[in-house]
Amino acid sequence: MKLLSIIFFSLFITNLSYSQTKKNVFFDQQALINKFHTIDELENLKKGELIKLYADRVNEIMTVLPYLALTNEAGVKLSDIGIKESSDHLKSLNKYHTTTLESVESTGTIISDFIPYADTEKIIWAILYFEEIIKKIRIGANGNF
Numbered sequence: 001m002k003l004l005s006i007i008f009f010s011l012f013i014t015n016l017s018y019s020q021t022k023k024n025v026f027f028d029q030q031a032l033i034n035k036f037h038t039i040d041e042l043e044n045l046k047k048g049e050l051i052k053l054y055a056d057r058v059n060e061i062m063t064v065l066p067y068l069a070l071t072n073e074a075g076v077k078l079s080d081i082g083i084k085e086s087s088d089h090l091k092s093l094n095k096y097h098t099t100t101l102e103s104v105e106s107t108g109t110i111i112s113d114f115i116p117y118a119d120t121e122k123i124i125w126a127i128l129y130f131e132e133i134i135k136k137i138r139i140g141a142n143g144n145f
Contacts, residue, residue, distance in 0.1 A: 024085050024093065029074040031063040036131050042124045047116065050123045055111050057130035059104055064137055066096075072140045 033056050042050065064072060070081055078085045078093070115123065 024077045024079070024090055026067045026071060026076055026078075026093070027063045027074055032060050032074055033057060033131075033134065036135070037127065039124065039128060042127060047120055047123070050120065050127065051111065051115050053127050054115060054123055054130070055108060057127060057134060058107060058111065060134055061130060061137070062104055062107065063100065064134075066100075068137060072137050 037053070042053075045053075070076075078089055083089060118126075
């Protein structure tokens with residue numbers, strides 16, 4: 001189980017590192033999940049698969065939430081929302097991407113170390129909860145809450 005968690009964690013970090021490659025973009029599409037699940041779908045998955053889904057959802061929330069007042073869309077550049085792409089702004093954004101990567105790595109370690117001990121039902125509940133949060137984030141300020 002530990003080996004499986006380490007493999008999923010490695011894939012998770014690889015995915016995040018690619019999602020932070022564009023320097024003047026807040027976040028890109030690779031940081032976002034591409035599927036929402038029903039409880040029935042989740043109940044048919046193994047615990048290792050659930051932990052991977054759990055980590056992916058935490059990653060998206062951690063990546064998008066700080067920018068929520070600016071944008072909830074992937075691929076948005078500073079200039080797209082009227083922020084000058086000065087060297088100071090780009091440096092600040094790059095520093096934040098680095099800090100976020102470190103934070104996600106740390107969170108991924110906690111997830112791979114401790115979440116395997118959680119009851120499968122609670123992991124499923126958390127995934128569904130995170131997906132509801134992500135749906136609300138994607139609806140944005142102009143959507144219906």
